[in-house]
Amino acid sequence: MSVLTTIEEIRAKARDGLAEVRNDAELETWRVAVMGRKSPLMSALRSLGKLGPEERKEAGRAANLLKTQLDQALEEKRETLGRARIEETETAGRIDVTLPARPLPEGRLHPVTQTQRDIVDAFVAQGFSVIEGPEVELEYYNFEALRIPADHPARELMDTFYIDRSGDTDSKLLLRTHTSPNQIRFMENNDPPVRIICPGRTYRNEATDPSHEWMITQTEVLAVDEGLTLAHLKGTLFELAKRLFGRDRKVRFRCDFFRFVEPGVDMAIDCFLCGGKGCRTCKKEGWIEILGAGMVHPEILANMGYDPDIYTGFAAGLGVERIAMLRYGVDDIRHFYENDLRFLRQF
Ligand SMILES: [Zn+2]
Structure with missing residues (x-):
């Protein structure tokens, strides 16, 4: 080869x-x-x-x-x-930047907290300060100081949980039935002018049903100054109603009775669902009551050392769950505290 x-x-x-x-x-x-x-x-x-x-x-x-x-x-x-x-x-x-991201579990605020914050914002924007106080309260601040003596029938409506302190009967402790005691505590320690709101949990000893819970969230409002009138009350609460339920809301005030105000009023808004024609939400009325309010009773001012001849004030109380139910169309207050994520994830 x-x-x-x-x-x-x-x-x-x-x-x-x-x-x-x-x-x-x-x-x-x-x-x-x-x-x-x-x-x-x-x-x-x-x-x-x-x-x-x-x-x-x-x-x-x-x-x-x-x-x-x-x-x-x-x-x-x-x-x-x-x-x-x-x-x-x-x-x-190499990192593949086109891969879809894995979703992170996302927390959110409870619907009652969201509504509570909107209420607080509406008042803070109008010059109010937020005051908080104890949920376990002295009987005096919860009742007597607010013109609800021991033998008064209003006590029955506000039956609450008492803290057992055997032998010590002079200063009974209870779970507060409203946040108004904060207002008394504040007035004891501060001179007018006063512009405060007191948000917080309150308690009632009662059976639960679609519109009653034994624990509800309240926001109470108090303003005391020289020359405050019902007009100031109406203007302040009208602004709240517009912020919560829309700028085109109308409001209606009617006489009502609460122990610690004189005169007392209830405030309603025109139904934001039917525009006043009447529907299930407004119970065919066209109006929905959203809060109670009034001019602070002169006796309460005097008890706090404020001269009722110089100072006047207005107060209001809101049930936050009730507002949240209206805003979100929730038909049973118990849903809020059952911790059912299927419910809570909707907000
Ligand atoms: Zn309606």
Whole structure:
């Protein structure tokens, strides 16, 4: 077999072998097999000396050309493998920014808290400060100081939970039935003018039904200053109604009776669902009562050391759950405190 034929065979084999190479180790094995000292190519080069001058010249050229080509192919393959390795590393560490994000569990405010905050904002915007006080209260602040003596029938309507303190009957402790005690505490320690709201939980000892809970959230409002009139009360509460139920609301005030105000009023808004025509929410009335209010009874001012001949004041009380029920169309107050996430996640 001629040397030239051998060289062609070596070339073909080397080419096929190189195509199979997948990594650096295989490339080295290929190099040793094709160009190493014991390779067919080296043997062919060593055997050139045995040939005649013409044949040697031609075969020598072909063998050297092949060696150059193989060196070049080796270099190219080495580079290709290197690039592939870099790409592989990059791909492995790459972040796919097109992947959709995993949703994080999202908390939200309780609907009563949301409404409470809106109420607070409406008054803070009108210059009121927020005052908080104890939920376990002295009987005096909850009743007597607010003109509800021990033998008064209003006590029955406000039956609450008493804290058992055996032997100590002078200062009974109870869970407050309204946040009005905060107003008394505030007036005891501050001179007029007063502009405060008292948000917080209050308690009644009663059976629950769709419109009654034993714990409800209240916000009580108190303003005392020289020259305050029912007009100030109406203006302040009208602004609240518009913020809670829409700017185009109308309000209606009617006489009502509460122990600690004189005169007392209830405030209603025109029904925001039917526009006053009458529907289920407004019980066909066209109006919805949302709070009670009035001018602070002069006796209470006097008890607090405010001269009722100089100062007048107005007060209002809101049931926050009731407002929230109206705003969100909730038909049972008990839903708020059953901790049913299917209910709470709607807000
Ligand atoms: Zn209506």
